[in-house]
Amino acid sequence: MFLILTALAAIICTVIWYANAPEDKYKVGLLSLIYWGATLMWLIDHVMAYLTEGGEFFEINLDATMLGILVIILGLIAWEIALLVSDPKGALKATLKR
Amino acid sequence: MACFLVPMGEAIATTVVQKVVESNEKKSGAAKANTGRILWSRKLGWLNNMLWGGCLLLALEHMWHGEIVPWPPFLTAMGNPADIAPMMHEMATIGTGMAVFVTAVWIVMVAIADAKVKSAPTLKASSAGRGE
Numbered sequence: 001m002f003l004i005l006t007a008l009a010a011i012i013c014t015v016i017w018y019a020n021a022p023e024d025k026y027k028v029g030l031l032s033l034i035y036w037g038a039t040l041m042w043l044i045d046h047v048m049a050y051l052t053e054g055g056e057f058f059e060i061n062l063d064a065t066m067l068g069i070l071v072i073i074l075g076l077i078a079w080e081i082a083l084l085v086s087d088p089k090g091a092l093k094a095t096l097k098r
Numbered sequence: 099m100a101c102f103l104v105p106m107g108e109a110i111a112t113t114v115v116q117k118v119v120e121s122n123e124k125k126s127g128a129a130k131a132n133t134g135r136i137l138w139s140r141k142l143g144w145l146n147n148m149l150w151g152g153c154l155l156l157a158l159e160h161m162w163h164g165e166i167v168p169w170p171p172f173l174t175a176m177g178n179p180a181d182i183a184p185m186m187h188e189m190a191t192i193g194t195g196m197a198v199f200v201t202a203v204w205i206v207m208v209a210i211a212d213a214k215v216k217s218a219p220t221l222k223a224s225s226a227g228r229g230e
Contacts (some may be wrong), residue, residue, distance in 0.1 A: 001160065031148055033152025034146060041105060041152040041196040042159075048192050067162050071109055071155045 001060050003056045005068030009075065010035035025088050031079040038071065099165050099175045099185040104193030105200060109149035116142035136211055145204040152200065178194035 013032035017024065050057050087093055111114050120139035123129045130135065160166045175181035 006155065030147055034155070036203075037150070037152030037200060038155035038201050040148070041102065041106030043154055044195045044199045045101065045192055048195060068161060070162070071158060074155060074158050075151065078151065089138035 001064035001069055002068035003039065003046055003057065004040065005065070006035055006071055006075075008041045009072050010039050027079065027083055027086070027088070030082055031075065033073075034075050034078060038075070075098060099181070099186050100160070100173050101188050101193035101196060102153050102160065104189055105149050105156075105197040106153045108197045108201070109146060109153060112142055112149065134215070136208075136215055141204075141208050141211070144207060144227055145201065148200050148204065149197075152196070152228050 010032055013028055015033055017032050018030040020028065033088075045058060084092055116139055119142060120129075123137055123139055129139075144170065168174055169172060171177060173185065175185040
């Protein structure tokens with residue numbers, strides 16, 4: 001389930017990035033690459049586990065869903081940290097100077 | 099068990115390469131000059147973001163499953179000698195597979211981006227070489 005949720009987050013972020021391109025003031029491109037990286041890695045993990053161990057390809061249960069939500073939150077936190085550090089709007093700098 | 103350590107190793111190496119390339123581009127003036135091409139430091143940035151982002155989220159998944167812990171030896175499998183060989187096998191197969199797949203997707207991304215920039219001469223002057 002976390003693979004599906006992360007892939008969904010990656011697709012949504014890519015659509016938002018494309019809608020605003022070539023402008024990427026708020027680094028949505030970075031967020032989409034974070035989610036795509038995880039999606040590709042989990043895809044390989046799922047494929048190899050399926051080929052070697054068999055069983056269900058997607059793990060659909062509450063535990064995997066909660067993990068998926070947590071993964072999306074961690075991606076957003078990483079993106080927000082990058083956004084606050086780079087401060088493209090200058091809002092943080094202006095607030096701290098007040 | 100610890101498959102994400104392989105892409106993490108690659109991420110460390112590509113981050114170092116990106117910093118060196120970026121420094122060379124600044125020295126040579128390529129970063130300021132509008133060459134009509136996408137800078138290699140920018141292309142490597144895409145790979146770094148995918149690798150580091152993927153490793154961060156996979157590390158959380160491993161913590162969730164109790165495969166990594168915040169105290170030494172950090173990897174649960176390292177605490178039991180019988181688990182070390184399966185962990186190494188997983189790193190060699192799944193970990194290497196992850197690193198290769200992400201890199202392969204990035205190569206395709208770079209090829210498409212380069213082809214797009216070449217086929218759009220009007221965009222060359224305005225958007226090529228921009229950051230992120």
